[in-house]
Amino acid sequence: MNEFFIAAGLALCLLVFLVLYRVIFGPGVFNRIAASSAIGTKTLIILLILGYVYNRVDMFIDISMVYALLNFIGCIAAAKYLEMER
Amino acid sequence: MIVSSDDIIIKTIARIFVPFIQLYALYVIMHGHYSPGGGFQGGVILGASMALLLITHGYDEVKRRLPEGVVMLLGSVGVLxxxxxxxxxxxxxxxxxxxxxxxxxxxxxxxxxxxxxxxxVELGVGFTVMAVMYSIFFDISTGGILPEDQKQEEKLESEG
Amino acid sequence: MEVTIFIHAADDAFRILEKAKARAVGLLDTATNLTSETRWMREKKIQAILKGAQETKSGFQNFVATFVMLMVFWALLSGKFDTFHLSLGVICSLIVAYLSHDLLFANVRVGDGRLIAQRFLRYIPWLMREIVTANFHVAYLALSPKMPIDPQIITFRTKLESDISWVTLANSITLTPGTITIDIEDREFMIHALDRKVADDLDTGEMEDRVAHIFMEADHIYIQDVLDVSRIFAELKRGM
Amino acid sequence: MKTLGLIVSIIVGAFLMYGTIDMPDWGDPNSPASIHVSPRYIKKTEVETATPNMVTSVLADYRGYDTLGETTVIFTAGMACILLLRRRKEAGKARR
Amino acid sequence: MNIPFDIIFQIFVVMCAIAAITVRDLLSAVMVLGAYSFFMCLMWAQLGAVDVAFTEASVSAGIGTILLIAAVLKTTRRSKD
Amino acid sequence: MDFIIAKYNYWIYIILMMIGFYAMIAKSNLIKKIIGMNIFQTAIILFFVSMAYKKGGATLPILTNADMHGEHAIQVAQYLNPLPHVLMLTAIVVSIATLGVALAIAIMMYRKYHTLEEDEILKAIK
Amino acid sequence: MAYIVEALSIVCILGGLFFFMTATIGLLRFPDFFTRLHATGKGDTLAVFLCLLGFAIHEGLSLTALKILFIAVFMFLAQPTATHAISRAGIRHGLKPWVKGEERQ
Structure with missing residues (x-):
C-alpha cells in the first residue's frame, strides 16, 4: 500500500509539472490565477500522501485543512483586484 | 480593496466560512501541544479570517465586530x-x-x-500576531486612511 | 397526385397535434386537480411554514444554533473528550459565536429546518451523478483530438428568491456538465456554456425546480411535495 | 547594473559552494547540529513539560526568551507599519 | 524513500523562483510567488518540519498573497524589467 | 558521486539564494526587489531546516505515544532535531511582518514619486 | 475483507488521479481562459473528493477519516466559488470569450 501511495504522489508531481507550464508561461494573469489554484488542490493531496509516507497522517491533516480553508482567499482577492482595476 | 463586494455568491460563501476558520484557528492555538500548530500559526489564520471578512463584506461589517482600538489593544495585551x-x-x-x-x-x-x-504564552502570541497581521493588511489595503476620514476629507474639500 | 399526398400528410399531422394537445391538457388538468387537492389537504401546515418563513430567526436562536454547530466541529477536530479540552472548546465556541452569530445563519428563512436538511440530503446523490457526468464530459472533450466545443454565453432569469438558494443553484450550475456561472445581477444568471446542447439542457429548468424544492420557495411548494416533477416535464415535452 | 549584479551573485554563490565542502553530509544523524543540545530536549520534553510536541515545548518553554523577542519584533513591525502609513483625523484637518 | 520527492520539489522551486523574478507583470509575479510558496510548504513537509510547513501554509495562503496584491493595487502593476 | 549525493541539496539552496540576491541587486522595480528578498529569506530558512534532517527513518518531532513516561524509552535518533524548526518557524512569521513594513515603505515612495522604478526615483531625488 | 477495503480505496484514488489528469490536460489544451476554467473547476473538485474518499476508506472508521471528509466538504464549497470569482473578474475586466473559429490563445 505504501508503494502505491508513493507512486500516486509521483504521478501527482508529474501533473503539477504540467500545470506549472500554465503558471510560468500562461498568457495573462487570469490563466496564472486559475493554474495557481489548481496547484493548491494538488498540493493538498500530496501533503496527505507525504503523511502516509511518514505514517503520521493525523499530523498532516491539519495542514491540508488549512489549504482547504484558506486557498480561495487568494483567488477572491486577486479577482477583486482585477474587478477594481478594470 | 475594502469596499463590500457586490457578488452574492462570494459574500454568502465567505459568511459561511468565516466562523469555521476562526474556530479552526482557535483549535490550532489550543492544541499546539499535541499536533502541529501554536500561537503563530493560529494568529495568522485568525488574521486571515478577518482579512477575508474585510475583502468580502467591507469595512463597516468588520468595524462592528472588531473596532480599530480593540485591535491595537489586543496587540499590546498579547505581549503583556x-x-x-x-x-x-x-x-x-x-x-x-x-x-x-x-x-x-x-x-x-x-x-x-x-x-x-x-x-x-501561545494565547498571548496568537493575539499579538492576529492584531498585527490584520492591522498590516488593513493599512496596506486602505493606504492608511480610514474610510470615514476619507469621506470627511472629501466633504471638507468640496466645501472649501 | 402530390397534392393529395400533401393533404393527407397535413391531415395526419394535424390529427397528431390534436391528440398531443388533448393529452397535454388532460395531464395539466390532473396536475391542477392534484395540486388543489393537496392544497386543500395540507393548507394549514403550509400556511404555518410560510408564516414561519417570513420572519428571520431572532438573535438568540442564531447564537444557540451557531454555538451548537461550532461545538460539533470542535469535537470533531479535537478528538480529546476530557473535561479540560471540552471546556476550552465551550469557551472558544462561545467567543466565535459571539463574534459571528449573525454570519452563519444570516437571513436563513425559518421553514422546517429538518425538512430542508432532509431534502438537501436527497438532493446530493442527484448532484453527485451530475458531477460525475460533468467530469466524463470534460474528460471526453479534453482527450478528443478535435475538441468539439462551441462556447457561448447565455442568460436566464430565475424564480428563486433567497440568497442561499441562489448560491446553491450557482454552485450546482458550476459543477454540472459544461456550464459555469459567471455573474448574478438581480436574478439574471449569466452562464458560460461549452456548446449549444448543454445550454438547452439548462433551459428546461430541472435543477432550478429541484433547488426551489429544497428551500421551499413559494411558487413551487404545492406541486412538488406530491409529484415527481421531472416525469411530468418529460411527458409534456414528448406530448407536444 | 545587470551584469554587475550577475557577477556579484555568482561570485558569492561560488564562495558559498566552496564552503559546503566542509559541511557535514546532508541528513547525517551525527552532524554537530543534532548532537549538542537537541538530545536533551527530545528526551526530557515529556517528563518536564508534559507536551508531546517538542517544537511547541522548545518554542515556548526552553527558549521562551527567544519567542518573547520575536513577538516583540512582530509587534514593532505592526507599529512601524501604522506609523508609516496611517494618517489621523487631526492631521487631515491640519493639512487643510 | 523520500529522495525522489526531494529532487522534484527542488526543481519546481527553482523554476518558480526564476519565473517570479523574470515575469514583467507584477500581479503575475505575485501569483507565481504563491505557487512558489506551495512548493516550499511541500518541501518542508517532506523534510519532516511539520510546524514550519504549517506556518508557511497559513502565512502564504492566508496573508502573504493578499498583502502583496493589496500593495500592487495601491501602487502600479507595470514594471520595466 | 557520494560527494554529489551528500551535498547537492546545499547547492540547490545556494542557487535559490543567488536568484534572490540577483533580484535584489539588479532588478530596478521595488516590488521585484521585495520578492527577491522573500526568495532569499526562504533559501536561508531552507538551509537551516535541512540541518535538522536525519536520514534513516527518523519521524517528526512529535512523540508518537504520549502516555509513555520515562526518558529512557525515547531513542534520540528516531526523532528529527526540533531546534532549527523552532528558530525558523518564528523567522517565517517575522519575515511576513518585515514584508509588510517593506510594502508600506514602497507605498510611501510611490505616493511621493509616482513610480516604483529605482532609477527614476534616484533621478527625482537629485 | 481487508483486501476489499484496500481495493476500494485504490480504485477511488486511481479515479481521482484520472480526473486530475483530464483536468490538467484540459487546462493545457482548451483554447481560452473560460474553457480552461471548465476543466479546473469541475475536474479538481471531483478528483479531490475521490482522492479524499480513498484516504478515508483506507483510514477506516475513525476521527481522522471524518476530518478528511470535512476537508472534502470545504473543498466542495470553496472550489466552485473560486472558479466563479475568477470568471466574473474576467468578464468584468473585459476578457472576450473565445468563439468557434477563432485562433486559440
Whole structure:
C-alpha cells in the first residue's frame, strides 16, 4: 500500500509539472490565477500522501485543512483586484 | 480593496466560512501541544479570517465586530500576557519564564504547570500576531486612511 | 397526385397535434386537480411554514444554533473528550459565536429546518451523478483530438428568491456538465456554456425546480411535495 | 547594473559552494547540529513539560526568551507599519 | 524513500523562483510567488518540519498573497524589467 | 558521486539564494526587489531546516505515544532535531511582518514619486 | 475483507488521479481562459473528493477519516466559488470569450 501511495504522489508531481507550464508561461494573469489554484488542490493531496509516507497522517491533516480553508482567499482577492482595476 | 463586494455568491460563501476558520484557528492555538500548530500559526489564520471578512463584506461589517482600538489593544495585551506570565514566575520565586513555579497557584504538578504556562504564552502570541497581521493588511489595503476620514476629507474639500 | 399526398400528410399531422394537445391538457388538468387537492389537504401546515418563513430567526436562536454547530466541529477536530479540552472548546465556541452569530445563519428563512436538511440530503446523490457526468464530459472533450466545443454565453432569469438558494443553484450550475456561472445581477444568471446542447439542457429548468424544492420557495411548494416533477416535464415535452 | 549584479551573485554563490565542502553530509544523524543540545530536549520534553510536541515545548518553554523577542519584533513591525502609513483625523484637518 | 520527492520539489522551486523574478507583470509575479510558496510548504513537509510547513501554509495562503496584491493595487502593476 | 549525493541539496539552496540576491541587486522595480528578498529569506530558512534532517527513518518531532513516561524509552535518533524548526518557524512569521513594513515603505515612495522604478526615483531625488 | 477495503480505496484514488489528469490536460489544451476554467473547476473538485474518499476508506472508521471528509466538504464549497470569482473578474475586466473559429490563445 505504501508503494502505491508513493507512486500516486509521483504521478501527482508529474501533473503539477504540467500545470506549472500554465503558471510560468500562461498568457495573462487570469490563466496564472486559475493554474495557481489548481496547484493548491494538488498540493493538498500530496501533503496527505507525504503523511502516509511518514505514517503520521493525523499530523498532516491539519495542514491540508488549512489549504482547504484558506486557498480561495487568494483567488477572491486577486479577482477583486482585477474587478477594481478594470 | 475594502469596499463590500457586490457578488452574492462570494459574500454568502465567505459568511459561511468565516466562523469555521476562526474556530479552526482557535483549535490550532489550543492544541499546539499535541499536533502541529501554536500561537503563530493560529494568529495568522485568525488574521486571515478577518482579512477575508474585510475583502468580502467591507469595512463597516468588520468595524462592528472588531473596532480599530480593540485591535491595537489586543496587540499590546498579547505581549503583556507573555511578559506578565514571565513576571508572575519571577514573583513566585523562580526565574523569569520558569513556568514550573506556577504549580503553586494552579495546584498541579510542575510538569503540567509548564504545559499550562505554554498554553497561556501561545494565547498571548496568537493575539499579538492576529492584531498585527490584520492591522498590516488593513493599512496596506486602505493606504492608511480610514474610510470615514476619507469621506470627511472629501466633504471638507468640496466645501472649501 | 402530390397534392393529395400533401393533404393527407397535413391531415395526419394535424390529427397528431390534436391528440398531443388533448393529452397535454388532460395531464395539466390532473396536475391542477392534484395540486388543489393537496392544497386543500395540507393548507394549514403550509400556511404555518410560510408564516414561519417570513420572519428571520431572532438573535438568540442564531447564537444557540451557531454555538451548537461550532461545538460539533470542535469535537470533531479535537478528538480529546476530557473535561479540560471540552471546556476550552465551550469557551472558544462561545467567543466565535459571539463574534459571528449573525454570519452563519444570516437571513436563513425559518421553514422546517429538518425538512430542508432532509431534502438537501436527497438532493446530493442527484448532484453527485451530475458531477460525475460533468467530469466524463470534460474528460471526453479534453482527450478528443478535435475538441468539439462551441462556447457561448447565455442568460436566464430565475424564480428563486433567497440568497442561499441562489448560491446553491450557482454552485450546482458550476459543477454540472459544461456550464459555469459567471455573474448574478438581480436574478439574471449569466452562464458560460461549452456548446449549444448543454445550454438547452439548462433551459428546461430541472435543477432550478429541484433547488426551489429544497428551500421551499413559494411558487413551487404545492406541486412538488406530491409529484415527481421531472416525469411530468418529460411527458409534456414528448406530448407536444 | 545587470551584469554587475550577475557577477556579484555568482561570485558569492561560488564562495558559498566552496564552503559546503566542509559541511557535514546532508541528513547525517551525527552532524554537530543534532548532537549538542537537541538530545536533551527530545528526551526530557515529556517528563518536564508534559507536551508531546517538542517544537511547541522548545518554542515556548526552553527558549521562551527567544519567542518573547520575536513577538516583540512582530509587534514593532505592526507599529512601524501604522506609523508609516496611517494618517489621523487631526492631521487631515491640519493639512487643510 | 523520500529522495525522489526531494529532487522534484527542488526543481519546481527553482523554476518558480526564476519565473517570479523574470515575469514583467507584477500581479503575475505575485501569483507565481504563491505557487512558489506551495512548493516550499511541500518541501518542508517532506523534510519532516511539520510546524514550519504549517506556518508557511497559513502565512502564504492566508496573508502573504493578499498583502502583496493589496500593495500592487495601491501602487502600479507595470514594471520595466 | 557520494560527494554529489551528500551535498547537492546545499547547492540547490545556494542557487535559490543567488536568484534572490540577483533580484535584489539588479532588478530596478521595488516590488521585484521585495520578492527577491522573500526568495532569499526562504533559501536561508531552507538551509537551516535541512540541518535538522536525519536520514534513516527518523519521524517528526512529535512523540508518537504520549502516555509513555520515562526518558529512557525515547531513542534520540528516531526523532528529527526540533531546534532549527523552532528558530525558523518564528523567522517565517517575522519575515511576513518585515514584508509588510517593506510594502508600506514602497507605498510611501510611490505616493511621493509616482513610480516604483529605482532609477527614476534616484533621478527625482537629485 | 481487508483486501476489499484496500481495493476500494485504490480504485477511488486511481479515479481521482484520472480526473486530475483530464483536468490538467484540459487546462493545457482548451483554447481560452473560460474553457480552461471548465476543466479546473469541475475536474479538481471531483478528483479531490475521490482522492479524499480513498484516504478515508483506507483510514477506516475513525476521527481522522471524518476530518478528511470535512476537508472534502470545504473543498466542495470553496472550489466552485473560486472558479466563479475568477470568471466574473474576467468578464468584468473585459476578457472576450473565445468563439468557434477563432485562433486559440
Amino acid at each position: 500576557i507573555y511578559a506578565g506570565i514571565g513576571l508572575t514566575c519571577l514573583l513566585l520565586g523562580g526565574n523569569y519564564l520558569d513556568y514550573s513555579q506556577l504549580s503553586v497557584i494552579l495546584h498541579v504538578d510542575p510538569a503540567h504547570a509548564r504545559s499550562l504556562g505554554i498554553l497561556g
